Amino acid sequence: SSELTQDPAVSVALGQTVRITCQGDSLRIYYASWYQQKPGQAPVLVIYGKDNRPSGIPDRFSGSSSGDTASLTITGAQAEDEADYFCNYRDSSGNHWVFGGGTKLTVL
Amino acid sequence: QVQLVDSGGGLVKPGGSLRLSCAASGFTFSDYYMSWIRQAPGKGLEWVSYISKSGSYTNYADSVRGRFTISRDNAKNSLFLQMNSLRAEDTAVYYCARDLRPHQVSEAVDYWGQGTLVTVSS
Numbered sequence: 001s002s003e004l005t006q007d008p009a010v011s012v013a014l015g016q017t018v019r020i021t022c023q024g025d026s027l028r029i030y031y032a033s034w035y036q037q038k039p040g041q042a043p044v045l046v047i048y049g050k051d052n053r054p055s056g057i058p059d060r061f062s063g064s065s066s067g068d069t070a071s072l073t074i075t076g077a078q079a080e081d082e083a084d085y086f087c088n089y090r091d092s093s094g095n096h097w098v099f100g101g102g103t104k105l106t107v108l
Numbered sequence: 109q110v111q112l113v114d115s116g117g118g119l120v121k122p123g124g125s126l127r128l129s130c131a132a133s134g135f136t137f138s139d140y141y142m143s144w145i146r147q148a149p150g151k152g153l154e155w156v157s158y159i160s161k162s163g164s165y166t167n168y169a170d171s172v173r174g175r176f177t178i179s180r181d182n183a184k185n186s187l188f189l190q191m192n193s194l195r196a197e198d199t200a201v202y203y204c205a206r207d208l209r210p211h212q213v214s215e216a217v218d219y220w221g222q223g224t225l226v227t228v229s230s
Contacts, residue, residue, distance in 0.1 A: 030215070031215060033215060033216035035153070042203055042220035042221065042222055042223055043153065043203075043220055044220075045208070045216055045217065045218050048208060048215060048216040048218075049215065049216075054218055086152060086153050088153070088216070089215070090213070090214075090215050090216070092213070093213065094141070094158060094167065094213035094214075095167050097143075097155040097158075098155075099152055099153040099154065099155065100152070101152045102152045102153075
């Protein structure tokens with residue numbers, strides 16, 4: 001299957017560590033990218049490739065992968081990290097591009 | 109700095125047409141593949157279409173193939189999406205987005221426009 005499955009909602013206490021997961025058969029072959037989206041705003045790329053952060057993304061964001069599951073970890077979650085997070089992969093031809101359904105992160 | 113500005117959205121009746129535009133600045137537009145991605149109200153993200161840096165290659169999601177056409181004008185640093193035969197299910201915010209790496213299809217997009225809302229309703 002080419003689908004990507006995410007938990008609809010996750011919560012974390014302020015300053016604690018949270019892992020957001022994304023599951024799909026294609027993730028055995030391709031790395032997931034992760035996007036953060038706050039209400040009323042465009043998505044922002046936070047992780048791509050094996051574990052790469054674009055310029056300006058705090059180092060508390062990290063990515064990892066095992067088997068068919070990719071994970072986004074936020075170490076020491078901040079209030080401003082409260083957002084929706086979408087995983088995504090794109091095959092090497094660029095012709096197949098799938099997004100997960102998104103995870104709503106609440107920082108308590 | 110890199111900037112993408114989406115425009116052209118609005119209210120249109122089912123079966124109607126609309127043309128979206130994306131004005132790019134702050135980078136060499138002709139070096140990058142570009143995409144359109146949409147988000148229905150309260151829903152997730154859906155890739156719609158992408159175009160190669162020269163415009164010679166395009167691809168579409170099955171949901172829009174045959175109805176939507178992506179194009180670009182590198183001389184004017186602009187990306188377009190012509191949407192025909194619009195349906196209620198096409199209602200969404202449409203974002204243009206730039207591929208992460210120049211000169212090649214990338215695994216991600218790194219810059220997004222602010223989005224433009226398309227509403228298809230009678």
